[in-house]
Amino acid sequence: MVELSKFIDQIAAGQDLAALKQQAQADPALGIYPASLHEAGGTVLFMVKTATEKKLVAVGDDGPIFAELSGEESTEQGLKVKTCDLTVENSLVIRKYFAFTNPRSLANEPTSFGVGDRLGLASPGHLRLFKEHPNVRPVLAQQSVRELNLTGRDFRGVLADAVWAVFQEDYRLGYGADGDHLKELADIKTALDEGYTMITLDCSEHINNLHPDQQAEIDRLYDALAPEERAKLEEHFSGKTFNLKTGLSLTFTPEALKLNAAIYQKAVNFALRVFNEFIKPVQDRVDFEVSIDETATPTDPLSHFFVAEQLINAGVKVNSMAPRFCGEFQKGIDYIGDVKQFEAEYIEHTKIAEHFGYKVSIHSGSDKFAVFPIIGRISKGHVHVKTAGTNWLEAVKVIIAADPGLYREMHEYALKHLEEAKKYYVISGDPERIPALSSLSDAELPELMEKDDSRQLIHITYGLLLQAKDENGQSLFRDRIYQCLHQNEDLYAEFLKKHIGKHLELLGF
Numbered sequence: 001m002v003e004l005s006k007f008i009d010q011i012a013a014g015q016d017l018a019a020l021k022q023q024a025q026a027d028p029a030l031g032i033y034p035a036s037l038h039e040a041g042g043t044v045l046f047m048v049k050t051a052t053e054k055k056l057v058a059v060g061d062d063g064p065i066f067a068e069l070s071g072e073e074s075t076e077q078g079l080k081v082k083t084c085d086l087t088v089e090n091s092l093v094i095r096k097y098f099a100f101t102n103p104r105s106l107a108n109e110p111t112s113f114g115v116g117d118r119l120g121l122a123s124p125g126h127l128r129l130f131k132e133h134p135n136v137r138p139v140l141a142q143q144s145v146r147e148l149n150l151t152g153r154d155f156r157g158v159l160a161d162a163v164w165a166v167f168q169e170d171y172r173l174g175y176g177a178d179g180d181h182l183k184e185l186a187d188i189k190t191a192l193d194e195g196y197t198m199i200t201l202d203c204s205e206h207i208n209n210l211h212p213d214q215q216a217e218i219d220r221l222y223d224a225l226a227p228e229e230r231a232k233l234e235e236h237f238s239g240k241t242f243n244l245k246t247g248l249s250l251t252f253t254p255e256a257l258k259l260n261a262a263i264y265q266k267a268v269n270f271a272l273r274v275f276n277e278f279i280k281p282v283q284d285r286v287d288f289e290v291s292i293d294e295t296a297t298p299t300d301p302l303s304h305f306f307v308a309e310q311l312i313n314a315g316v317k318v319n320s321m322a323p324r325f326c327g328e329f330q331k332g333i334d335y336i337g338d339v340k341q342f343e344a345e346y347i348e349h350t351k352i353a354e355h356f357g358y359k360v361s362i363h364s365g366s367d368k369f370a371v372f373p374i375i376g377r378i379s380k381g382h383v384h385v386k387t388a389g390t391n392w393l394e395a396v397k398v399i400i401a402a403d404p405g406l407y408r409e410m411h412e413y414a415l416k417h418l419e420e421a422k423k424y425y426v427i428s429g430d431p432e433r434i435p436a437l438s439s440l441s442d443a444e445l446p447e448l449m450e451k452d453d454s455r456q457l458i459h460i461t462y463g464l465l466l467q468a469k470d471e472n473g474q475s476l477f478r479d480r481i482y483q484c485l486h487q488n489e490d491l492y493a494e495f496l497k498k499h500i501g502k503h504l505e506l507l508g509f
């Protein structure tokens, strides 16, 4: 990195951080991210963009951080210089010396917004946006085990990518790290050990999908509960009306109690167990979200209350709760359903959450523009919204703009392998309705990312595309996708700012 010599001369000459930042800004050819200039104990650090990747450069071995970082050492102007890869180990050193790069609990922030970043490249763009919306805090690292498996990443790597972005952009307002949709105790433990500050517990495997007319099954499941548990539930709920301080009134007939206990009691007990075993010891720094959204039918507000009432009374510190809403929250496309009915139910869910003092959490929040104004108005900013796949789709838009040939190959591959992807994701998109690629000019390709069928095709095949290998075991797309996005980092940031910015604006954040 010969071109950096001049810059290192300035450090050797004792220029202060502000002057160095100015110089990095004035000379973009250096490839230095101006906001990444930091100092720790006399060692100056900054991030730089090379043709193929980003590096961290540490100049001067005065600070103990210099010795702790791993990298290639050289000497410039009598100063020790270390050029470091953006590894997990080096990110841990950065976290040790720069407190703001650590994720933290967002329990005291009314508004939070999850931006799952499947590639680990989106956070710089997100942070440039969130700097302009200081009322809402981002959850940058937010991946489910399903996503980790499909992308070939792990919790520590995902968090490290967020740390580097926070350091690069010098974002100091605080961010969260969410082990999303976790079902297994071992995964919860791993995420907590890696320093995640939010756990989203997926209770779906403990929820029985029942309809009120399945009386025999309801009776069977209810009778299978321990007698003392049934007695407790009956005493608390049966024939009782709960007048919430937010003005909602909820009544449990004996039948409604039986139905809700048959559907949800195992999930309640699972959440209780997970909280007491894993979250309680760290509840001051970890936000606990209970998700009951991956079910066959929408969550009745009465059921939402049934679950929350028991958890709160048992001392569970719930930070957010994700019910399943009426209508469809499909991946990467707008809300499908009756907006008026959504509003009526959303008001009730919000009244329950406000009564207990937690946030409603909106899952699959990508692109739900039809309901964002309702969510914003009713929640008054007291809400958590999660997006994920839409950030990948913005990456694909960059690929279409910069390397349409690569996009065409990805599109063909996705079409061929769509059935495999449908095992993981439910969509209504129909490949038959997607125009043949050969009929579209490069200039027409961006239109594909405006149409639901092609959006969903690309949305759900991300894992297959990233993992695809040729007959020699070489990646078919992964390396080229990463290179293309590295070379077009600013365009990706611009797209994300605009697209996620539209989410925040419609939500009124």
Ligand SMILES: [Zn+2]
Binding pocket: 181, 291, 293, 294, 322, 363, 364
């Ligand atoms: Zn969910």
